[in-house]
Amino acid sequence: MVFATCSIQQCALLRRHGSAGYASFPLETAHRRPLIRIPRSRRSARWGTNLTAWRSRMSIKVGNVEAKAGKLERGELRVGSMADGSPIELPVFIACGRKDGPIVWLEGCIHGEEYGGAASIIQFMRNLDLSTLSGTIIGIPVANPASFNFRSRVSSIDGQNLNRIFPGDLAGSHSVQLAAVIGEHLEKHADFLIDLHSGGIGAEVPFYVIYKDDGTQNATRSKDLAKRVGVETIWRVPEAQGMGGTVTAEALRHNIPSVTVECGGGTFTQKHLDDYLVSINGFLQATGNLSGNAPVRDGYTIISGGSFIHNREGGLFVPECKVGDILPKGRMIGRLINLHGETVEEIPNPYEDSYIAALRCNYFPTHAGEICAEAIPVEAREGL
Numbered sequence: 001m002v003f004a005t006c007s008i009q010q011c012a013l014l015r016r017h018g019s020a021g022y023a024s025f026p027l028e029t030a031h032r033r034p035l036i037r038i039p040r041s042r043r044s045a046r047w048g049t050n051l052t053a054w055r056s057r058m059s060i061k062v063g064n065v066e067a068k069a070g071k072l073e074r075g076e077l078r079v080g081s082m083a084d085g086s087p088i089e090l091p092v093f094i095a096c097g098r099k100d101g102p103i104v105w106l107e108g109c110i111h112g113e114e115y116g117g118a119a120s121i122i123q124f125m126r127n128l129d130l131s132t133l134s135g136t137i138i139g140i141p142v143a144n145p146a147s148f149n150f151r152s153r154v155s156s157i158d159g160q161n162l163n164r165i166f167p168g169d170l171a172g173s174h175s176v177q178l179a180a181v182i183g184e185h186l187e188k189h190a191d192f193l194i195d196l197h198s199g200g201i202g203a204e205v206p207f208y209v210i211y212k213d214d215g216t217q218n219a220t221r222s223k224d225l226a227k228r229v230g231v232e233t234i235w236r237v238p239e240a241q242g243m244g245g246t247v248t249a250e251a252l253r254h255n256i257p258s259v260t261v262e263c264g265g266g267t268f269t270q271k272h273l274d275d276y277l278v279s280i281n282g283f284l285q286a287t288g289n290l291s292g293n294a295p296v297r298d299g300y301t302i303i304s305g306g307s308f309i310h311n312r313e314g315g316l317f318v319p320e321c322k323v324g325d326i327l328p329k330g331r332m333i334g335r336l337i338n339l340h341g342e343t344v345e346e347i348p349n350p351y352e353d354s355y356i357a358a359l360r361c362n363y364f365p366t367h368a369g370e371i372c373a374e375a376i377p378v379e380a381r382e383g384l
């Protein structure tokens with residue numbers, strides 16, 4: 001979750017990849033938006049005239065995992081080691097189709113306690129029918145092992161929130177180094193990024209999507225993708241280019257359209273898995289990696305602004321609304337009760353009509369100053 005800290009000029013793509021595999025991307029965006037995704041030098045390196053697309057795909061390597069056409073490969077990307085010498089590794093899947101297409105970076109657990117994304121990526125990658133795949137999917141179920149192993153939002157090694165420190169630095173602390181390694185791989189390999197989040201263990205979020213709006217054409221393309229992941233609500237996060245420190249901002253810095261999918265938390269249910277899979281499949285249909293039409297809605301609710309809501313008193317959090325509700329200003333979001341059952345603080349919605357984008361779990365123990373909810377005002381309602 002964002003809590004607590006957390007298409008495409010078709011002809012240009014066709015030119016680049018020489019494939020008809022993008023036909024499922026909505027035609028209304030074709031011929032309007034120039035693709036500026038890959039500099040000429042990199043394009044020629046990966047899709048150059050002397051290399052066929054086939055050989056280019058064969059060159060995709062992440063850690064000890066190499067793409068092989070028509071195969072699902074798996075292994076690890078080593079990003080450091082613990083004091084006892086045990087390696088710190090990201091699990092890696094690479095699924096490679098026999099047909100040309102873009103390379104999608106699919107990532108979970110950048111916040112380690114948000115394990116629903118990891119579960120969904122594992123399920124998706126292992127059940128993918130490779131005969132239907134165009135291009136390549138690089139699946140990273142756990143992008144942040146040092147926070148995942150301790151079921152924590154932040155790193156157990158340096159206390160950093162990995163999703164606030166991109167682009168990172170190989171001379172920095174562990175999380176800062178990790179951000180740099182992920183950024184390098186994104187720049188080298190990815191044409192698109194889908195980043196999976198949840199409410200973590202102590203909170204819940206509705207099924208919705210976020211895109212970073214840095215004013216670029218790739219931000220517009222990110223929004224187009226956001227409308228094709230099966231959700232009705234889209235959070236537009238305005239940010240200057242490359243700012244914010246998130247992996248999606250880092251992706252945009254490299255001209256890679258990207259979205260963050262939020263879903264569930266507290267526990268992981270079949271419904272959460274189904275929703276994540278709808279979003280992954282829809283995204284990959286929109287990018288042309290999978291056939292079929294991505295799910296679209298008659299209308300979308302765009303939310304923007306707003307923020308975290310911090311309680312001032314500790315206690316057990318009692319929700320007075322549900323995630324995904326749109327509440328008027330002043331309507332009660334929840335309250336804190338002490339251990340005698342007395343209400344010690346009421347939490348009203350401080351904004352005009354706002355979407356409840358996260359909520360502490362029912363009766364979850366909460367300290368003063370923690371984040372008990374997230375309320376984001378409705379900005380607009382619009383069609384496809």
Ligand SMILES: [Zn+2]
Pocket residue numbers: 001002003006111114197198
């Ligand atoms: Zn998150």
